[in-house]
Amino acid sequence: xxxxxxxxxxxxxxxxxxxxxxxxxxxxxxxxxxxxxxxxxxxxxxxxxxxxxxxxxxxxxxxxxxxxxxxxxxxxxxxxxxxxxxxxxxxxxxxxxxxxxxxxxxxxxxxxxxxxxxxxxxxxxxxxxxxxxxxxxxxxxxxxxxxxxxxxxxxxxxxxxxxxxxxxxxxxxxxxxxxxxxxxxxxxxxxxxxxxxxxxxxxxxxxxxxxxxxxxxxxxxxxxxxxxxxxxxxxxxxxxxxxxxxxxxxxxxxxxxxxxxxxxxxxxxxxxxxxxxxxxxxxxxxxxxxxxxxxxxxxxxxxxxxxxxxxxxxxxxxxxxxxxxxxxxxxxxxxxxxxxxxxxxxxxxxx
Amino acid sequence: xxxxxxxxxxxxxxxxxxxxxxxxxxxxxxxxxxxxxxxxxxxxxxxxxxxxxxxxxxxxxxxxxxxxxxxxxxxxx
Numbered sequence: 001x002x003x004x005x006x007x008x009x010x011x012x013x014x015x016x017x018x019x020x021x022x023x024x025x026x027x028x029x030x031x032x033x034x035x036x037x038x039x040x041x042x043x044x045x046x047x048x049x050x051x052x053x054x055x056x057x058x059x060x061x062x063x064x065x066x067x068x069x070x071x072x073x074x075x076x077x078x079x080x081x082x083x084x085x086x087x088x089x090x091x092x093x094x095x096x097x098x099x100x101x102x103x104x105x106x107x108x109x110x111x112x113x114x115x116x117x118x119x120x121x122x123x124x125x126x127x128x129x130x131x132x133x134x135x136x137x138x139x140x141x142x143x144x145x146x147x148x149x150x151x152x153x154x155x156x157x158x159x160x161x162x163x164x165x166x167x168x169x170x171x172x173x174x175x176x177x178x179x180x181x182x183x184x185x186x187x188x189x190x191x192x193x194x195x196x197x198x199x200x201x202x203x204x205x206x207x208x209x210x211x212x213x214x215x216x217x218x219x220x221x222x223x224x225x226x227x228x229x230x231x232x233x234x235x236x237x238x239x240x241x242x243x244x245x246x247x248x249x250x251x252x253x254x255x256x257x258x259x260x261x262x263x264x265x266x267x268x269x270x271x272x273x274x275x276x277x278x279x280x281x282x283x284x285x286x287x288x289x290x291x292x293x294x295x296x297x298x299x300x301x302x303x304x305x306x307x308x309x310x311x312x313x314x315x316x317x318x319x320x321x322x323x324x325x326x327x328x329x330x331x332x333x334x335x336x337x338x339x340x341x342x343x344x345x346x347x348x349x350x351x
Numbered sequence: 352x353x354x355x356x357x358x359x360x361x362x363x364x365x366x367x368x369x370x371x372x373x374x375x376x377x378x379x380x381x382x383x384x385x386x387x388x389x390x391x392x393x394x395x396x397x398x399x400x401x402x403x404x405x406x407x408x409x410x411x412x413x414x415x416x417x418x419x420x421x422x423x424x425x426x427x428x
Contacts, residue, residue, distance in 0.1 A: 039387040156386060217385055231389040231406030238393070239403045274394050 002131030005170055006178025006339040007123070009069050011346035012166040012303045013061040014293060015048040019147070019158075028155045036159045041269020045162035045294025047147040054083045054143030055093050057165025057299075059100055062141055065167040066101075068346045073102050078129055078138035079109040082118035082298045084327070085144045086111060089200075097141065108135060115194070116265050116326025117184075118142065118298035119166075120334050124182045126170040138170040142299040146226070149196055151212070153220035157228050160268065162294025166302035173339035180319075180335045183248040185240070190329040193232040198223035236329050237271055242279050245323060248333045254319070256281065259335070261313050265324035266290040266300035287313055297326070309345035316340055352399045354419070354426045360399070361418070364391045374416030386410075392418075400425040 021043045025033045037043060048057065058081060066073060079101075081094040088096075094109035103109075112118050112125070119142055126138035143165030150157040198209035209223040221227060241264070249255060262281050264272055269290055276286055287308035296303060301324045308314050316338050323333035355369075362369040366383040378384050389409050396402050400422060408421045419426070 035385075035387045039390050229406070230386050231393065231410060234390050234393060235403060235406050238397055270390065274398070278398065 003133065004173050004175050004178045005127045005130040006173040006336060006342065007168055007305075008171050008173075008339070008341070009065055009169040009343040009346065010166065010302055010306045010309065011061050011065045011068070012164060012299065012306050013057045013064070014046040014162075014164050014296075015052060015057065017047050017049060018044050018292075019047045020044050024155075024159050027152070028159070032155055033159065036155060039268070039270055040160055041273070041291055042160055042294050044292045045147065045159070046164065046296075048145045048163040052145070053087050054085045054145050054163070054165055055081065055087050055097055056143070057145075057163065058083075058141040058143030058167065059097060059165075061143075061165050061167035062097070062101055062139060064349070065169060065346055069169070069343045071169065074104050075137050076103050076139050077107050078126060078135035079103060079107055080112055080122040080126060080138065080140050081109075082112045082114065082122050082140070082142040083144055084113055084115050084118075084297065085146060085148065086113075101139075103139075114328065114330055115297055116267070116300070117324040117328065117330040117332040119168075119301045120182070120322060120324050120332035121184065121330075123168075123170065123179070123334055124184060124332065127179045127182070130170065130172060136172060140168040140170055142166045142302055144297045144299060146297045147294075149226040151219075151221040151225040154225065156217070156219050156230060157226050160295050161226075162296045164293065164296035164299040164303055166299045166306070168302055169343065173341055177337050177339040180337055181248055181252045183244050183251065183333045185244065185331050187236070187240075187329045190232065190236060193229040193236070193329065194227070194327040196224065196226050233267075233326065233329075234271060237267065237325055238275065238278065240325060240329075240331050241275055241323060244325075244331055244333050245279065245321065248321070248335055252335055254335070258319060259321045260285065260315075260318040261308060261320045262286050263301060263305050263308060263320060263322045265326060266304050267295055267326065287311065298324075300324070306345055310348060314338055314345075316342065352426065354428060357395075357399070357422070357426055360395055361392065364388050364395065372415050374414065374419060376415040378412050378414060378417075396422065
């Protein structure tokens with residue numbers, strides 16, 4: 001058995017600008033937005049201004065976390081940056097962040113590109129590397145500007161997407177605390193349900209891929225924009241989440257009743273409300289933070305975790321189950337017994 | 352859930368009275384039958400019938416009878 005590890009501290013960063021419900025009413029019409037609100041529970045969303053990247057949001061969150069807890073940057077020997085909107089095709093954005101954050105050269109740094117599920121995947125990798133003795137203190141960062149991938153006239157995605165970034169410190173904890181188990185999975189047969197089809201190497205940007213196409217519901221997009229089949233993603237979520245949670249709990253010989261808090265990927269309030277009802281999870285054991293910031297993709301889980309922590313729902317000894325799911329199709333869940341030596345959450349700033 | 356109960360709840364999703372729905376009703380005649388309504392229909396079917404129908408079953412239905420046929424084994428008379 002390797003060393004135990006856990007989340008020790010966390011915070012997040014949102015862009016200041018809010019794209020409001022009222023602005024989108026003007027763009028898409030009141031009736032359409034009423035439907036979108038009822039089908040998502042998302043009223044407002046934060047969007048990054050031109051020139052601000054996911055890495056900038058992650059950088060700011062990391063600086064706040066390191067400064068607030070007075071952590072020596074030379075102690076960090078693993079940096080994982082989770083993003084689907086990197087600064088460059090190459091190099092890996094984690095290398096840029098390692099330098100910007102002033103971390104030492106003996107710091108393993110790499111990106112994970114998995115979208116919604118990426119935070120839990122990164123926690124699994126950090127845990128495995130600490131457990132194996134490869135590293136001892138990890139900074140897991142997330143940051144995406146998914147709003148920029150959407151065509152402004154596509155109401156199937158624009159009202160849902162928000163931008164954001166987060167920072168989490170992962171380190172060693174006493175035995176039987178921290179990460180108790182992980183459950184990871186992939187169903188690549190659904191890769192086409194959530195995709196930016198053009199702009200990389202399979203289908204490079206060209207005149208043809210920049211042509212606007214209007215779908216049956218009046219949504220406009222090009223092949224270089226994000227496409228989402230919302231019904232397929234919803235079907236995937238309600239099909240994969242309950243059995244994944246069951247498998248994770250079976251691995252650690254616990255039941256739903258043994259979990260103190262359930263934190264799910266904040267895809268939409270509509271989806272979360274249904275999943276919690278379907279699984280028999282009472283509202284007091286959940287936390288939702290999506291209505292005014294939108295679905296922030298791979299940052300959604302660390303953001304809601306931070307908010308739950310600030311709200312006092314994440315306590316020493318509590319068993320917290322987190323699951324994220326989406327693009328890929330990909331999913332990942334973990335159960336954490338909150339450790340005695342957690343440093344704590346960074347207080348909110350006026351976002 | 353009985354067939355009549357399902358029709359009544361489905362009518363609420365597409366904003367018509369249940370009497371307007373029959374197996375021959377073209378889905379394209381239902382103005383509110385769109386991607387948002389698909390989600391509500393999927394929740395209704397999953398929650399009340401215990402079936403996780405694939406979205407193509409709903410989006411590909413030409414007439415209301417196609418939806419009923421896909422759920423036939425789970426609907427009580």
